[in-house]
Amino acid sequence: MSGISKQQMDECAKLTIAAEDAHQAMPQLIHTFPDLTFEEAYAIQDIRTKLRVEQGFNAIGYKMGLTSKAKQQMLGRTEPTYGRLFNYMPLDENEPLEFKNHIQPKVETEIAFVMKDSLRGQDIDIDTVLKATDYIVASLEIIDSRYIDFKFSSQDGIADNISASRIKLGNKKISPYDTDLAELGIKININGTDIATGKGSAVLDHPANAVIMLVKMLHREGKFLEAGQIVMTGAVTAAYKLSVGDNVTATFDTLGKLTLAVV
Numbered sequence: 001m002s003g004i005s006k007q008q009m010d011e012c013a014k015l016t017i018a019a020e021d022a023h024q025a026m027p028q029l030i031h032t033f034p035d036l037t038f039e040e041a042y043a044i045q046d047i048r049t050k051l052r053v054e055q056g057f058n059a060i061g062y063k064m065g066l067t068s069k070a071k072q073q074m075l076g077r078t079e080p081t082y083g084r085l086f087n088y089m090p091l092d093e094n095e096p097l098e099f100k101n102h103i104q105p106k107v108e109t110e111i112a113f114v115m116k117d118s119l120r121g122q123d124i125d126i127d128t129v130l131k132a133t134d135y136i137v138a139s140l141e142i143i144d145s146r147y148i149d150f151k152f153s154s155q156d157g158i159a160d161n162i163s164a165s166r167i168k169l170g171n172k173k174i175s176p177y178d179t180d181l182a183e184l185g186i187k188i189n190i191n192g193t194d195i196a197t198g199k200g201s202a203v204l205d206h207p208a209n210a211v212i213m214l215v216k217m218l219h220r221e222g223k224f225l226e227a228g229q230i231v232m233t234g235a236v237t238a239a240y241k242l243s244v245g246d247n248v249t250a251t252f253d254t255l256g257k258l259t260l261a262v263v
């Protein structure tokens with residue numbers, strides 16, 4: 001324990017929410033609380049979730065972070081983390097990203113799972129995850145760190161809901177048994193230039209491993225993954241900075257195309 005009080009944790013949670021809502025970057029929490037532990041950081045995230053629910057938002061799922069080499073190299077660390085998704089995050093198919101409502105948005109390509117059954121415990125494998133999955137969709141994640149210059153420690157990131165900001169889900173739903181998710185190829189093009197390619201195996205060898213990791217992390221905290229929840233399994237490619245006027249097209253094998261205009 002770093003000695004941070006419950007009241008200080010409440011204040012940290014309120015600060016990252018205020019920064020998100022005002023689109024105004026803030027200093028890292030670690031500057032004030034240099035010994036902040038991972039446990040305390042998740043406790044701040046939990047308070048943040050409670051505050052969002054009190055504001056009337058629903059928690060609709062989870063996002064995994066740092067599940068691919070591309071993202072681990074970007075942030076210089078290898079420990080996967082999770083954050084919460086809320087019902088203010090999904091963008092409709094043709095809905096643009098309004099830059100003025102963000103601080104420093106970046107876009108990622110991800111494979112998303114939607115669960116039909118709950119999952120809990122330590123004893124789950126890829127098969128258990130696929131059986132509990134309703135469908136798989138293509139997705140874009142827009143991350144937007146609330147910290148100045150997108151610089152933060154792991155603990156800061158966790159307390160800030162690991163930069164969660166918006167998601168866009170594809171409307172082509174497939175059964176997890178209808179395609180080899182490890183071999184599923186993804187290409188991202190920004191303003192007419194192909195920026196990167198990747199495939200599902202970039203995420204912990206198979207994106208279902210990100211769901212397994214999430215369920216195990218939740219279990220250690222006495223929680224579980226509920227039926228109906230969405231799980232973003234983490235960026236296959238790196239995250240790319242967005243500016244006004246950008247047009248993003250992500251092409252997923254089997255799952256179709258997603259586009260995002262930044263206005």
Ligand code: OOG
Nearest residue numbers: 065066071162163234235
């Ligand atoms: C943390 C969020 C990472 C992913 O897909 O790896 C993430 C960040 O890079 O700000 O969403």
Ligand code: MG
Nearest residue numbers: 108141234235
């Ligand atoms: Mg992500």
